[in-house]
Amino acid sequence: MSAPLRGGRRQRPTRVLLLNTADRGGGAERISCDLLDGLSRRGLEARLVVGDKQGDDPRVLPVWEHPHVPLLNLWHRTPLHRVLDRAARGRDRRRGLEDFRFPHTRHLETILGSPPDVVLCRNLHGGWFDLRALARLSQRVPVILLLADCWPFTGHCVYPLGCERWEHGCPTCPHLDRPAAIEVDGAARNWKRKRDVYRKSRLHVASPSEWLLARARRSMLAPAIRSERVIPHGTDLSVFRPGDRARARRALGIADETFVMTFVANGGDANPFKDVATLRHALERLPEGPRPAELRIVGGGGPDERWGAVRVRRLPYRTDRAALAEDHRASDVLVHPVVEEAFGNVVVEALACGTPVVASAAGGVAEIVRHGEHGLLVPPGDAPALAAALAELRDRPLLARQLGKRGAQHAREHQDQERVIERYREWIERLARGEHG
Numbered sequence: 001m002s003a004p005l006r007g008g009r010r011q012r013p014t015r016v017l018l019l020n021t022a023d024r025g026g027g028a029e030r031i032s033c034d035l036l037d038g039l040s041r042r043g044l045e046a047r048l049v050v051g052d053k054q055g056d057d058p059r060v061l062p063v064w065e066h067p068h069v070p071l072l073n074l075w076h077r078t079p080l081h082r083v084l085d086r087a088a089r090g091r092d093r094r095r096g097l098e099d100f101r102f103p104h105t106r107h108l109e110t111i112l113g114s115p116p117d118v119v120l121c122r123n124l125h126g127g128w129f130d131l132r133a134l135a136r137l138s139q140r141v142p143v144i145l146l147l148a149d150c151w152p153f154t155g156h157c158v159y160p161l162g163c164e165r166w167e168h169g170c171p172t173c174p175h176l177d178r179p180a181a182i183e184v185d186g187a188a189r190n191w192k193r194k195r196d197v198y199r200k201s202r203l204h205v206a207s208p209s210e211w212l213l214a215r216a217r218r219s220m221l222a223p224a225i226r227s228e229r230v231i232p233h234g235t236d237l238s239v240f241r242p243g244d245r246a247r248a249r250r251a252l253g254i255a256d257e258t259f260v261m262t263f264v265a266n267g268g269d270a271n272p273f274k275d276v277a278t279l280r281h282a283l284e285r286l287p288e289g290p291r292p293a294e295l296r297i298v299g300g301g302g303p304d305e306r307w308g309a310v311r312v313r314r315l316p317y318r319t320d321r322a323a324l325a326e327d328h329r330a331s332d333v334l335v336h337p338v339v340e341e342a343f344g345n346v347v348v349e350a351l352a353c354g355t356p357v358v359a360s361a362a363g364g365v366a367e368i369v370r371h372g373e374h375g376l377l378v379p380p381g382d383a384p385a386l387a388a389a390l391a392e393l394r395d396r397p398l399l400a401r402q403l404g405k406r407g408a409q410h411a412r413e414h415q416d417q418e419r420v421i422e423r424y425r426e427w428i429e430r431l432a433r434g435e436h437g
Contacts, residue, residue, distance in 0.1 A: 013045040014432045017108065017116040021126035022052040023060045024319075026266035027345040028123045028148055031233060035120065036060075038421030044428070049111060051102075051128020063104045063128065066111050072103060096176075096186020098156060100193075102130045109140055117432040119143045120424075125151045125158070125180055131193075135200035138224075142431035144424075147207045149342050153194065153219030155187025156180055159273060159340040166191070167218055179272055191220065198224035204431065206424075208233050208343035209364025227436060229427065232368070234417035235348045239321045240328070242354035242408050248330035259291040259394045261310075262331040262355075264324070264346040268300020268314055275337040275360060281383035282337075282390065284308035289394050295335070298327055328353035332400060333393050338362050339380055348415045351375070351407035356400050358389045374407030 016039055020032040032048055036059060039046040046059065053062040066073065075081050089101055105128075109115045119141055124131060137143060149158045155170030157163075157178040165171060165187075173187035182190075201224040207213035210230055216222065246256065254260060263279065265271035283295060284307050293310045302314040318324040328334065334350035336359035343364040347357050351368070357375035359365050369375040376392070378385040393400040430436075 013043055014118070014429060015112060015114075015116045016044050016046045016118050016120065016428055017112065018046065018048045018120045018122065019108070019124065019129070020048065020050055020122040021128055022054060023048060023050050023057065024054040027233075030321075030345075031146075032122045033057075034236070034417060035421060035424060038418070039425060039428070042421070042425050044425065047112060047116075049108060051126065061111060063102070063108070063111075066104050066107055068110045068113065069104070069107050072107070076104070093183055096156075096182045096184040096189070098125075098131075098180070098182070098186075098190050098193075099127055100130045100132055102128055105130045106133045106136070108133065109137060115141050117141065118428045120146060120428075122146045123148055131197055134203075135197050138201045138203055142204060143202070144204045144206055144427070144431070147205060147212050147216060147342065150212070150215060150340075151180065153216060153221045155189075155191040156182045161339050195220040202226050204228070204427075206231050206427075209367050211364045211367065212342040229423075231420060231423050232364075232415065233343055233345055233348065234415050234420035235345070235352050235411065236321065236417050237352055237412060237415075240325050240349045240352035240411075242404075243325075243329045245329055248326045251326060252330050254294070254330055255292075257291055259289070259293045260296060260331045261293070261333050261335045261390060262296045262298060262327055262350075263335050264298045264327070266299050266317060268297045268302065268317075270300055273338065273341060275339050275381060278360075278381050278383050278386060279335060279337045280307050282386035283310045283312075285383065286310060286387045287391055289391070291394065293394070296327065296331070298324070324349065325353055328355045331355050332397075333358055333390065335386075335390065336360065336365065337380075337386060338365060341365050344368055347375075348411060352411035352415060354404040354408040356393060356403035356407060358386065358393065360386075370410075374403050374410050376403075 018032055018036055022029050023033060036046050036048045048060045049063050050060060051063055053060050150160060151158045154160060154166040155173055158180060160166055170187040170191040173185050176182050198221050203224045205225050205228045207230050213230055249256060265274045269276040288309050295310050295312045297314045299317045301316040305312050328350045334355050334357045336347055338360045341363040347368050350357055351374055357369050359369050359377060360380040361377035362380040369377055371377040376389040378389050
């Protein structure tokens with residue numbers, strides 16, 4: 001696809017700059033790289049700028065190695081800069097201020113040599129981006145902010161987990177330890193800094209769920225929004241698809257008679273955004289059935305143990321998506337307890353593999369799983385309800401197979417990654433032509 005004519009010159013491919021914390025890691029990194037690949041396949045000139053480059057893709061550019069600000073690069077490597085920078089960050093930390101001291105991000109519009117046609121911002125927290133740069137950048141080129149969580153409009157936390165103080169300035173934060181944690185209460189100052197940035201910004205906002213977008217509309221981000229779209233994340237249906245359950249179990253060393261529940265999270269059961277306490281309480285009260293039960297915790301590793309009558313196995317994070325798909329195909333159910341979550345990529349992946357889901361009816365997860373159609377939803381934090389839902393699928397295998405079959409069909413119809421990328425491509429082309437988003 002091509003950008004519009006500029007001053008009578010020949011058309012060229014539309015230039016897109018994606019921004020994210022890293023190119024490898026969890027769901028945010030996979031989404032960014034999938035967009036990079038998908039937009040490139042569609043003829044756009046796409047590049048991904050990251051704070052932490054771990055791979056070797058030449059289309060991925062580390063923000064610290066901006067080729068067009070040599071003096072800044074040189075200064076950044078000097079011992080004096082390191083001393084002064086460490087002192088300044090220490091002062092900010094002792095005041096509870098979020099770290100915005102990343103001067104390279106003020107020059108993103110020139111990292112390709114000339115300004116991009118559109119910028120897509122994915123994850124801007126995580127210690128790599130100066131949010132204050134967003135105002136100037138969005139005044140010069142169209143910027144799409146792909147919301148991943150609530151951090152853009154809170155005083156520091158990624159998910160407020162029931163706290164509503166973000167709607168009116170985050171006064172006296174009661175939860176400083178929630179990620180992204182701060183040492184002292186600077187939440188109100190952080191909130192005001194973000195508000196001041198958005199007052200000068202022009203943003204096009206994409207959200208994976210109505211739940212998250214509704215929060216953004218109620219937040220200090222709202223005055224900056226020029227257009228908005230709900231675009232649920234998709235998944236690669238060539239990888240995540242139904243398959244041979246028996247073969248998957250043989251490959252993973254799982255006995256055919258075992259009732260297998262799978263829980264997937266970056267960091268395993270140490271992930272702070274998953275409700276592992278409720279899961280443990282549910283499994284400790286899960287009534288024994290005719291089949292031995294096993295919980296496979298994928299994403300963190302660690303020792304095996306028992307929660308009640310359930311054997312718990314901890315497995316490392318899957319960098320290979322085909323291996324994760326085999327985990328889903330070998331499972332009887334994906335169990336996904338959360339307090340708040342904007343979407344739930346692993347839920348979509350499980351459904352695409354034909355695995356039914358038992359999940360908390362919280363956040364954007366409740367928009368993916370249709371209760372009784374391709375999974376079961378339970379109230380957040382309700383261990384008895386979670387135990388009952390798992391027992392129902394264990395004791396009614398025909399129901400579980402029906403839910404899984406309908407879930408795979410739903411994923412084919414609504415969660416195809418290629419359709420999602422095409423929606424972004426169309427939006428990008430409209431903005432590049434100067435049309436309203």
